[in-house]
Amino acid sequence: MSVTTHGADPELLRVKEQRKERRLTFINKSSGWFGAVGLAFVVPLMRIAAGDAPREQLKEIWQSLGLPLLGIAVFLLGWAALAPQVQTSLGAIPGPAAVFSQAGSLLEDHAREREKAAAFYERQDERNAKLEAEGKSDRVKWRDYTGKATFLDQIVTSLKTVALGFVFATLVAVPLGIASGLSRSVGGAINPLVQIFKPVSPLAWLPIVTMVVSATYVDASDALPKSMLISAIVVTLCSLWPTLINTALGVASVDKDLTNVAKVLQLPTHKMITKIILPSALPLIFTGLRLSLGVGWMVLIAAEMLSQNPGLGKFVWDEFQNGSSSSLANIMVAVLAIGLIGFLLDRLMFALQAAFTFSAKR
Numbered sequence: 001m002s003v004t005t006h007g008a009d010p011e012l013l014r015v016k017e018q019r020k021e022r023r024l025t026f027i028n029k030s031s032g033w034f035g036a037v038g039l040a041f042v043v044p045l046m047r048i049a050a051g052d053a054p055r056e057q058l059k060e061i062w063q064s065l066g067l068p069l070l071g072i073a074v075f076l077l078g079w080a081a082l083a084p085q086v087q088t089s090l091g092a093i094p095g096p097a098a099v100f101s102q103a104g105s106l107l108e109d110h111a112r113e114r115e116k117a118a119a120f121y122e123r124q125d126e127r128n129a130k131l132e133a134e135g136k137s138d139r140v141k142w143r144d145y146t147g148k149a150t151f152l153d154q155i156v157t158s159l160k161t162v163a164l165g166f167v168f169a170t171l172v173a174v175p176l177g178i179a180s181g182l183s184r185s186v187g188g189a190i191n192p193l194v195q196i197f198k199p200v201s202p203l204a205w206l207p208i209v210t211m212v213v214s215a216t217y218v219d220a221s222d223a224l225p226k227s228m229l230i231s232a233i234v235v236t237l238c239s240l241w242p243t244l245i246n247t248a249l250g251v252a253s254v255d256k257d258l259t260n261v262a263k264v265l266q267l268p269t270h271k272m273i274t275k276i277i278l279p280s281a282l283p284l285i286f287t288g289l290r291l292s293l294g295v296g297w298m299v300l301i302a303a304e305m306l307s308q309n310p311g312l313g314k315f316v317w318d319e320f321q322n323g324s325s326s327s328l329a330n331i332m333v334a335v336l337a338i339g340l341i342g343f344l345l346d347r348l349m350f351a352l353q354a355a356f357t358f359s360a361k362r
Contacts, residue, residue, distance in 0.1 A: 040064045094329040099336070102329035110150040117145040149310060151330075155337065158311035161228050162300045162345075165235025166293055173240040173292070174285065177247025178273060181281070187248060198241040202234050202299040206307055209233045227309035234303045239296035246288025250281030286353035293349055297342050312338060 044057035044064070076096050083093040094102070128140045149157070180187035213230050220226040254277055262272040278285075304313025316334050319327045 088328065090323060090328050091325065094332060099329050099332045102326060103333045103336075105326075106151040106330070106333060110152045113147055113150050116147055120145045120147075151315060151333070151337075154310065154312050154315045155341070157228070158300060158304065158313070159341070161231045161304075161309075161311060162235055162293075162296050164228065165232035165239065165300065166296050168232060168236040169240035169292055169296065170243060170289065172236070173243035173288070174247050177244045177285070177288075178251050178277065178281075180244070180248035181251025181254075182273075182277070187252075190244075194241060194244060197237075200238070202238045202303050203306060205234050205237045206230075206303055209237070210307065225310075227307070230307060231300060231303045231309045231311065235296040235300050238299040239292040242291035242295060243285070243288035246284045246291070247281065250284030250288075251277055253284070254280040282357045283353070286349065286357060290346055290349040290353070293345050294342060297338075297345060301338060 044060040047057045048054050080095045080097070083095045086093040124143065128142070131137065131139050176190060180190050210230050213226060213233065217226055217229060220229075258276050258280065259272070262276050267275070300311065301313040301316070303309070304311035305317045306313075308314055308317065312334055316331055319330045319334070
């Protein structure tokens with residue numbers, strides 16, 4: 001004779017509650033990472049799946065995803081409505097549909113150019129193989145494809161340049177910032193230079209850098225063209241200041257008790273810097289790095305546009321000078337790409353900050 005019990009098994013309820021707690025603990029730990037990469041709306045979705053206050057989580061989804069999407073929708077609708085009303089020498093301002101269509105055309109153009117490059121190298125290989133088979137190895141020649149740089153090629157060039165300039169700026173700014181934060185004498189000596197050179201426009205630095213690099217970097221290598229080096233140095237000169245200032249502030253703000261303990265223990269200077277100063281100052285250092293990268297990206301576009309060095313800036317200027325029916329749409333595609341890449345670079349730096357600092361994870 002079987003007995004049917006009414007009500008839930010207490011042991012089963014306890015196991016379910018433990019599983020829910022483990023899921024919520026995992027969600028809490030991962031929330032910082034989702035926020036760092038711009039996916040904060042994923043966290044409330046995970047909480048809803050775990051059964052944690054669905055109504056509150058829906059409000060959070062609206063705040064983190066709904067409102068941004070609403071803002072973008074309003075912008076696109078306003079753009080589509082107002083763009084045809086603005087007439088230029090090249091016609092009306094293209095709307096979102098025309099710009100996105102032109103973006104697809106640029107991608108197709110890139111694919112066609114890659115096909116041409118592949119065909120060129122295939123013909124070159126066949127010709128050289130035939131010459132070697134005929135015993136004419138002395139006539140074998142290897143050439144690089146010299147087709148036009150596509151929109152995606154220009155993006156890659158700009159990213160390489162800004163990365164190079166950002167690395168230069170970091171290598172200069174972080175050591176100087178540490179020295180300024182540790183020593184009032186060094187800080188007092190550097191501060192006037194920071195205040196003088198920080199407001200200088202990249203357009204003012206560009207002629208000086210161009211003349212100096214042209215005079216000193218005579219034997220330019222293919223891996224580092226002279227035009228890339230010029231733009232990278234301009235980026236360095238304009239973007240190092242936020243990192244320098246924030247590094248100095250972070251080092252100067254380190255708890256004095258920690259530095260006093262290091263002195264009592266007679267730690268060498270390099271160990272005190274690596275074990276105490278840098279870990280404590282990292283949040284502010286990363287804040288400076290994020291600001292520097294944003295400044296460097298803006299500076300790079302202006303430098304490329306003025307100097308006609310390869311990159312997105314040159315692409316925009318060439319389209320402006322071209323004056324074709326698709327020029328406006330191409331320029332607007334470039335503007336959107338510049339903004340999107342800048343956003344992604346900032347997210348990348350914030351993700352690195354979350355990975356290496358405690359405060360960014362909270």
